[in-house]
Amino acid sequence: MTLDTIRMDGFWGALLAAESVRGCGAVLHGPGGCRSMLDGESSRFIIRRFAIDEGPFYFNQPRIPCTYLDEEDYINGADYKLSDLLSTMSEEVAFVVQSPGTSLIGDYINGAAHRSNFQGTVIVQKENHMSEPFHIGYDAATSELVDRLCVQKDRKTSKVIVLGIPISMDGWEETVSELDSYIAAMELEAVFVGSGCSVQDIVNSGDASICITVLPEYCTRTSEAYLRHGIPTINGGIPIGFDGTSRWIENLAKAVGADPDRALEILNRSSERASTILRSAMTSGLAMRCATYSMDLDSIATLPLAKWLYEYLAMFPEEIAVMPWWDKDYLDEFKEFLTGIRSESALVDGLTPKRCDVMFAGGQSAALMRKNDVCSVDIAVLGPSTHLLRFVGRPFLGAKGAMLMLDRMFELRERD
Known part of the structure; x- marks a missing residue:
């Protein structure tokens, strides 16, 4: 028997990607049940000005308004509800996502947008990504925003677009801040598309010279959208740990002809601190x-x-759950690495789960494993957090992520 982990899907991914852009509001055309958790999650993932919105599309929840379709709407159509909803919005862009059932009605969404009093731009999602991986919907929505909004301009060799940091990742703001500090140290300008940027940031991003990825699965289509504007994308590697972050900095510097020394100096402060702590602790280290x-x-x-x-x-793996969307080349590289450390049997279709010292998983799954004494330390990575409100981010990327993971492992290890 394997652990069946509950994950956010591509339907959520598309709506949260739209919410990640300041000045853009996600709109759900569908029944209220599809909205019941999303509006709260959006408020936790990205902070915006607080306001209570009343009325039939909001019910005092200001994020992701919904048309609240009923049974008659599925028979007679409900594009009039969407027109009324859009007329209540003041954002620059409305990104409309239809629920799977609603998309079968055949409502004329563009006509509904035209009949509304909404003064901004309406973008209707081209396809529904329910039951697909979260990153598929996130990437698709971000790419549609770029396709519609980005304006091609004369290139600035010093401007870089950073892709692939989803707001669903705990500590995404800290990761953006850290990577931005490295980019600024190389005397470059960065725009983080899909990671708290504004509508105008996307409009003006057409003058960038290059895109660089962080988590590549979150920006495959978005990279293609920028390539249509003549802006290529490089894979900088995933900035995990100190060496991985160093390679990310060096890959960007090489691609744009910048000097990485000042950025690496900033990174090395954290790396040297971690090494000093581990060595000076002697046996505890x-x-x-x-x-x-x-x-x-x-x-x-x-x-x-x-x-x-x-x-x-x-450290050695006990079990590593294989995702069904990983491709053969990635799996072959993974198997080669595990064979080299004599842990080739660690790759499994799903966690049993076996007892281990540290569990890396979505926050809720990891916490459950520790509660059930499957692990001594639980470290939340990517998935839904156990925190109802986020006051302090908990990143896993970059130097901040490395320091946080080290801190968590040694903190709980000492207690146990």
Whole structure:
């Protein structure tokens, strides 16, 4: 029997991608049940001005208004409800996502938008991504925003677009801040598309010279959208751990002809601090060597994280859940790495789960594993957090992520 992890899907991904852009409001054309959790999740993922919105489309919840279709609407059509909803909005852009059932009605969405009093731009999602991986919907929605909004301009060799940091990732703001500090240290200008940027940021991003990825699965289509504007994308590698972040900085610097030294100097401050703490602790600093871990991450960040844990702490995998969307080349590379450390049996279709020292998974899944004594330490990566309100971000990327993971592992290890 394997663990069946509950994950956010592509339907959620599309709506939250639209919410990630300041000045853009996601709109749900469908029944209220599809909205019941999304409006709250949007408020937790990205902070905006608080206001109570009343009326039949909001019910005091200001995020992701919904048309609240009923049974008669599925028979007679409900585009009039969408017109009325759009007339209540003041955002620059409305991104309309239809629920799977609503998309079968055949409502004339563009006509509804035209008949409304909405003064901004309406973008209607081209396809529904329910039951697909979360990153598919997130990437698709972001790419549609770029296709519709981005204006091609003369290139600025110093401007860089950073793609692939979803707002669903705990600590995404800290990751944006850290990577932006490296880019600024190289005397470059960055725009983080799909990660809290504004509508105008996307409009003006057409003058960038290059895009660089962070989590590539979140920006495949978006990269293609920018290529249609003549802006290529480089894969900088996933900035996990100190070495991975260093390679990300160096890859960007090489692509644009910048000097990475100042950025690497900033990174090395964290790296040297971590090394000093581990070495000066003597035997306590060896506490995690040869410890075991398990992973259930819906991301290709799984392999670089596994490599960092082995190279930095000599940790070995107990179980690593394989995602059905990983391609053959990625799996072959993963198997080669695991064979090299004599852990080739760690790849499994789903966690059993076996007892391990550290569990890397979505926050709720990881916490459940620790509660059930499946692991000693639970570290939330990507998936839904256990925090109802986020006051402090908990990143796993970059130097901040490496320091946080180290802190969590040694904190709970000492207590146990």
